Amino acid sequence: MAGGGSDLQSPKKRKREQAEGKTKAKPRTQVKGGVDGAKRKKHTGAGGYAAHGGAVEAAAKKRPATPREQRLAAKEMSEARKMKRKRHYSLEKELAKLWEKMRCHDVSKEERSKVVSEAIRKMDGKYLDIAGSHVTARVLQTCVKWCSQSERDAIFDELQPHLLTLSRKKYAVFLVKKLIELATKKQFGSFISSLHGHVAKLLPHTIGAAVVDYAFQRATQPQKRQLLLELYSTELQLFKDLTVQSSFSLLETISKLGLQKSSVLQYMTIVIQKILEKGTVEYSIVHTAILEYFTIADKASASDVIRQLIPLLTQGASIIDGDEPSVSPELPKKTKAKKKRSSEPLIVRIMQKREGLKLGISCLKHGSAKDRKKIIKSLKGHIMKLALNDFGCLFLISIISIVDDTKLVSKIVIQELAKHLKELIFDKNGRRPLLQLLHPLCSRYLSPTDLACLSYNVPSLSSREASESTTEVMSENKVDAVTDKDPNGLEGTQNVSESKKDPSQRRHELLIKSELAEALVQSCIENVGELLRSNFGKELLYEVAVGGKDNVLDGVTDRIHMLHDAIASDAAQPKTEDIEHAFENFFSSRVIRRMIIDCPAFAITLWRKALQGKYKLWAEGHSSKVVAAFMESPNSEVRDLAKPKLQPLIDSGILKVPDHKDVEK
Incomplete structure (x- = not known):
């Protein structure tokens, strides 16, 4: 063994020694079973070498030489593989x-x-x-x-x-x-x-949930209930006959079918937890199911769902790339399905439906201060999209009415609104956040259903103080009753939420300290003619001209007086065929009449600039309502200014002043 060890050398060492001439070439060993090199002759014969060389030369001839030939060969090979696969x-x-x-x-x-x-x-x-x-x-x-x-x-x-x-x-x-x-x-x-029996399984599926929601949106009300009922109980999932009913709420379903509330809560908790784990919370059917869940959930369960919802809503929505096939269908790219995350947070996307709005409001109201901060920060760059949306503008109203951190709200929300004031003041939805600051929860600008959404609370999470205060979860019937008692629609009686900061102080900080009020008044001055004659713009012009509710614009009184002068100057223009006069236009005549009655300072400015010596010209026709408003004003100074001039016209029957009862009606 010792003697044979010298032959066991590494290949590198052997080569190095042979190069240095230290070792001798080993003698040929006899091949087992035959003469030395007998097996090798089969391969080293002249015919063998010739055959091997011919194959190499043939392969070299077939091998593509140019890049074009290489591409064509690769294409042929790919086509052949696809044909087999x-x-x-x-x-x-x-x-x-x-x-x-x-x-x-x-x-x-x-x-x-x-x-x-x-x-x-x-x-x-x-x-x-x-x-x-x-x-x-x-x-x-x-x-x-x-x-x-x-x-x-x-x-x-x-x-x-x-x-x-x-x-x-x-x-x-x-x-x-x-x-x-x-x-x-x-x-x-x-x-x-x-779909019966598969709704609860498809909703946590990233792709399947989109199909269920698409069918849910196109379904009739009974079909929607049929899809939703499967998410409430195992019995409703197994027995199809139980899902055909006319009830429209979870509580009614439990009462009608005699279900156990605890078992329904346990089953819905499992279903919703699966959906939250998968993150498929952007669909309307999911929002409806969660809102129904809140009606029976206890405080711990509701808090847990909201705690899990907020991170999902503040992230970008997960969407599947694959809406469009490849440009060349005959040569599809071998790409796997990639998930893209859009920059737009999910909370912006869910504002297309009222259920999404309620879900966002519940997260905003019942989340912690850190949660509210996270929600507001996620909206950066998307404020205008929300402001111009039917339900997004209501979500902004909730933010400016609930969040006490006015510095954060001013930095992210108010500053972006201030950059696009001209677009907002003429838009039906865009003006609403501004009107909320000027006149909170006014039923003239918010429908009863909108007020009910803004007053939405999760029952189990409503504090005892909130339930004892004027803040309540109002049903649509209660809102209608309030509207019937207030036919003029001057003021809503509900508060959006209880907050530590005084609402008037919050409004002052968002309007005056952020310099939004000054920019708003300036924008009204620059566009006074268009605002007067606009259906939506006239309301904002009125609130700014009268100083807002509780005189919130007291800090910019001088600028408001300039706005009064601008309105009076527009009204002092003579009649032309190009533009309808402010006293005769359908919208402007009515808003000027309201401002005369509600704002004595404006009434005096208008009389001196536009009506002094011209009251007889405007005392007849459609403009007579504007002139008669001076006699209807509750301010004695305004009445005393106009009475000596207008009383003769009233006595002669030229000018008609409505009775006080008619004005109330």
Whole structure:
């Protein structure tokens, strides 16, 4: 063993020693079972070497030399592999070419109909395989859009047993949505029936939840209840007959069917927790289910849901990339389904429905100070989108009415509103946050349903002090009753929320300290003519001109007097054919009349600038209401100023002043 150890050397050491001449070449050893080199002769013969060399030369000739030949060879190899891997690869290529023709905007209806019919004929019997392919799914979707009703019915009938499976697939989901959109009443009803027992399973699914919500939005009220009831109890999920009922709330369902509230709460907690863990909280059906859950949840359960909701709502919404196929369908890119996160927070996206608004308000009201700060910071850069939205503007109203951190609100909300004042003051929704600061919760600018949303509270999380105070969760019937008692719609009697800071102090800090009031008055001065004659702008002009409720604009009185002068100067202009005069325009005449009655300083300025010596000209016709307003003013100084001039016109019957009872009506 010792002697043989010298032969066991590493290859590197052997090569190094041979290079230095220290070792001798080893003698050839005899091959076992034959003469030395017998086996090697088979490979080293002349014929063997010639054959091997010929194969190498042939391979060298076939090997692509130029880059173009290399690309063509790679393409051929890719095509061959796809032919083996995909069953309908040749069909996919044909359908891709037809799709390029049918989706063009400039193609005629007749030509598109022919192409669509040809594509459907080629796909007949293979719809399920076609729907699952990321290349051809859009082809079938386009065919469903443009085909005849009979062809669409045939596609729907073949795919109906597989719609739930397709609803979970990334690319097929868009085909399912198109089928739901164009389905007949009977087909849509059958799809709703097929969802029975699967709603709770699909909602935590990232892709399947979108299909359920799409069907929920298109469903009738009984069908919506049918989908929601499955989320309440196991019995309702198992027995379909129990879901066909006319009740429209969870409490009514529990009472009518005799369900145990504790078991319903336990089951809904499990369902909602799965949804929150997956983060699929952007859908309307989920918002409705959570709001129903709040009606029976205890304080700990409701707090836990809100605590989990706030991080999800302040993040970007998770969306699946795959809405559009690749540019070249015949050469699809091998890319995996990637999740993109949009920069827009989810709390902005859910403001498209009233349920989303209520969910956002509940998070804002019952979240901690840190949660409110997190919500407001997530809205940075999206304030204008909220302000111009039907429900987003109400969410901004909640922010400026609830949050005590006025520095943060001024920095993120007020500053962005101040940059776009001209756009906001003329917009139906954009003016509402500004009007909330000037005149909080005024039923003239907010409907009873809007006031009910702003007063929404989670029952179990409402504090005892809040329940004893004037802040209550008002139903729509109670709001209607308040509106009936206040026919003029001058003021809402509810507060949005109890806060530590005094509401008047908060309004003063948001308006005066942030310099929003000065910018608002200046914008009104620059656009006084348009605001007077605008249906929405006149309300904001009125509130600014009278100084707001409780004289909140007391800090910019000098600027308000300049606004009075600007309005009076516009009214002092002579009649022209280009622009209707302020005293005769439908909107401006009414708002000027209100300002005369409610603001003595404006009434005196208007009389001296626009009506002094011209009152006889405007005492007849539509403008007579403006002149008569001076006699209706509760201010004695205003009446004394106009009475000597107007009393003769009243006595002669030229000017008519309505009775006090008529004015109240």
